Every structure is written in structure tokens, then in C-alpha cells.
Amino acid sequence: MNTSRLPALLVTGFVIALLAGCAAVVKVEGDQNVQGRMTVRVGQAWNKVTAPGNEQPYEAWTQEGLSLDHLRLWAGVRSGQPLVAQAPAAAGQRALRVPVFRAGMAPDQLANLFEVLYSADGSQVQVTRLEPATFVGEQGVRFELSIIRKRDDVPMSAVGWVAVRGDELFAITYVAPRLGFFPRGRPGVEAIAASARLR
Numbered sequence: 001m002n003t004s005r006l007p008a009l010l011v012t013g014f015v016i017a018l019l020a021g022c023a024a025v026v027k028v029e030g031d032q033n034v035q036g037r038m039t040v041r042v043g044q045a046w047n048k049v050t051a052p053g054n055e056q057p058y059e060a061w062t063q064e065g066l067s068l069d070h071l072r073l074w075a076g077v078r079s080g081q082p083l084v085a086q087a088p089a090a091a092g093q094r095a096l097r098v099p100v101f102r103a104g105m106a107p108d109q110l111a112n113l114f115e116v117l118y119s120a121d122g123s124q125v126q127v128t129r130l131e132p133a134t135f136v137g138e139q140g141v142r143f144e145l146s147i148i149r150k151r152d153d154v155p156m157s158a159v160g161w162v163a164v165r166g167d168e169l170f171a172i173t174y175v176a177p178r179l180g181f182f183p184r185g186r187p188g189v190e191a192i193a194a195s196a197r198l199r
Helices: 003-019 107-119 181-195
Strands: 024-034 038-050 058-062 070-078 124-135 138-148 155-165 168-177
Touching: 038 070, 038 181, 107 124, 107 138, 107 155, 107 168, 124 155, 124 168, 138 168, 155 181, 168 181
Parallel strands: none
Antiparallel strands: 024 038, 038 058, 058 070, 070 168, 124 138, 138 155, 155 168
């Protein structure tokens, strides 16, 4: 098997599982509680996707389907914890690089966590904007990423917000194809991020 195609196959497998009804999809709108630690207000409805047996430290939401747009929400990632859970690498394969949050990270290091996250499958990722921002009532950072998705070379854009309270990370990221989907979804995502509050 060509191991360079493994991440794409995993994503394809997830989409197939979703279509087969193995994933739970719940409509979310209005005031939402995220992992018991953060609240956001949702204008236009999203679909929260949960895959049984694939517990992640974030919630995954989509409007058009996970390959076309996805919103991820992290609420209370502790120092020393990864931003994504992954299955152990198969024999003879190298584990994907997983970003781990550490208390005391500088703003550019916080943004770099997400650059690493979205490049783990071999996609080309570059931070194109980084600026101070208030998020969940804390001084944090807002960043933008340019992504060339490895599996199909589709140009993607991402925007994210991240802040730390105590030794815990809170973040939201939105990723979608640069043409059409990203500009259409961005205003709603900006409003969701602006509404984020700690519980």
C-alpha cells in the first residue's frame, strides 16, 4: 500500500462511514454549549458530526459536508494534551505529527499548533496573517492560513481564534475551499467566534 495516500484514505473512510450512517449528525443552532466549557451563539444552523469510536478533543461542525467546510471547536485543552487524537501507527509506518498544547506558549506558537495540525496529512500550509484578538474574554490571537490540500490539490483557506485561560486552551478554526465556500461561510463563523464565552 502507498503510505503517502493513507491520510486521504482515512478521510475517505470517514466520509463513507458518515454516509453509511455510522456517524451521528445533530443540527445545532441558537445558543450552544461546547464540551461543557464554552458557549457560542449560532445564527445559521450547522451539523455537528460525531463518529462513534473516534473521540476527539474538539467538536466538528459542517454545513456542506466535512470535505467542503468544517468548523472545529476546542474547549479546555489542558497543557500537555494534543489537539487531535489519532490511532496508533500501523507496524512499519511512522505516526503523524500531532500538535501538543503547552502552557506558556507565545501567540505565534499557538498559531503554529494549527499550522502543524492542518499539515499533518502532507498538505502545504502557511500562516498568512497573525494578530492579537480577544477570544472567550481573554487576550488571544486570530490567524489565517493558506492550505493546498494534499489529496486533491484544492486551495483552502482557514481562519482561527485561540486563547489560553490558566493552563487551558480554547480555540475555533474554520476551513473551506478558498473559492466559493470560504467567503460564503466566513461571516457566520466570525459571528460565532465573537459570541464565544467561557462557562
